[in-house]
Structures are given as C-alpha cells and as structure tokens.
Amino acid sequence: MxxxxxxxxxxxxxxxxxxxxxxxxxxxxxSAEVETAVWATAIPHWFDILYLAAILDDPQLDSLDQISSLSFIEQYPGRGFNMHERSRRYFLDNLWQKNPEQFRLYSARAAAYCAGQNLSKPEWRVEQIYHLLISDPQQGS
Known part of the structure; x- marks a missing residue:
C-alpha cells in the first residue's frame, strides 16, 4: 500500500x-483486460463465461479463472458466478455516474444474450427485461 x-x-x-x-x-x-471484464461482471445478476463474453463482445474471453478468484466474486449455484451484492452496487453506481454509455452498452448486450436463452424460464425473462429497462427503457416497459 x-x-x-x-x-x-x-x-x-x-x-x-x-x-x-x-x-x-x-x-x-x-491487467486492463481483467479489469474491464470485472466491470462487466457487475451488469448481470449472475454470469458464466458465455454470458460474460457476450456482454464484453469478446468470444475469446479467457479470464474467468482470474475473475472468479477475486474476493468479491462468488459461486452462484446452477448458473456460474456473481459479484457480491454490496460490491455490485458500488460498481454499478460508479459505472452509471462515470460512464452511463458503457453501462447501457453492456446492458444492451446482456439483454440480447438473455433473448437467446429460454425465455419461458422466468429467471431469463426477468433478467432480459431488467437489462432492457436500462439499455432501452421504451422497449423494456
């Protein structure tokens, strides 16, 4: 320090x-690559490598091991990982205040990824609507 x-x-x-x-x-x-990926992990309520790669628009993403070893990233049973809720709030607030365009872009990509999942499952439908409300409020409502 x-x-x-x-x-x-x-x-x-x-x-x-x-x-x-x-x-x-x-x-x-x-590293800059991992830092960018960590910011993106705050957007979804949970993530796995495919979901995170979609948010980052990086199909070659290979930093999940580094990300998942951070103290504020937790296992999310059945879905992969999530950012600890308090940490997530700090990241989201900071991203919204400093870079709302990036926040909306990541949210739009998250909504698009969710749209490709089984929307008959409530968790995917709710997640999609949540991200649409941020990225495109008219479409999400």
Whole structure:
C-alpha cells in the first residue's frame, strides 16, 4: 500500500467509501483486460463465461479463472458466478455516474444474450427485461 492510498483511506468518512477504496486498490492490481471484464461482471445478476463474453463482445474471453478468484466474486449455484451484492452496487453506481454509455452498452448486450436463452424460464425473462429497462427503457416497459 502506498502513502496516497493510506491517506485516502484515512480521509474516508463512511464504510462505503472505505470499501470502495479497497475495491479500487484490488482493481488497480489487475491487467486492463481483467479489469474491464470485472466491470462487466457487475451488469448481470449472475454470469458464466458465455454470458460474460457476450456482454464484453469478446468470444475469446479467457479470464474467468482470474475473475472468479477475486474476493468479491462468488459461486452462484446452477448458473456460474456473481459479484457480491454490496460490491455490485458500488460498481454499478460508479459505472452509471462515470460512464452511463458503457453501462447501457453492456446492458444492451446482456439483454440480447438473455433473448437467446429460454425465455419461458422466468429467471431469463426477468433478467432480459431488467437489462432492457436500462439499455432501452421504451422497449423494456
């Protein structure tokens, strides 16, 4: 940990600020490719390699092992993985504030991926509608 990080951590006034700083520190240690993929994992409620590759538009994605080893990524029984809910909220809030276009793009890709799944299963239909409401509110409503 460098002095700047410790200063910022000491100046944090809320638990949420401290948690975000720790997440930022973790992200700063990742390669650019893995960091981008981690941001994308916040978009869906769960993901596997195919879902994440669709969100990133990267059919050759091979960083799932690195991503799944992070402390804020959890096993999601029957579906693969998910980002811990509190961490997910920090990532989504940050992405929405700093790059809403990217948020919408990832959400549009997630909705498109969901559309290719079995929409008679409620979990896929709900997931698709959720992402449509973000990426294209008129179509999602």
């Amino acid at each position: 460098d002095a700047d990080f410790l200063t910022r951590l000491g100046q944090a006034t809320t638990e949420a600020e401290r948690e975000w700083l720790l997440l930022e520190m973790t992200m700063g240690q990742l």
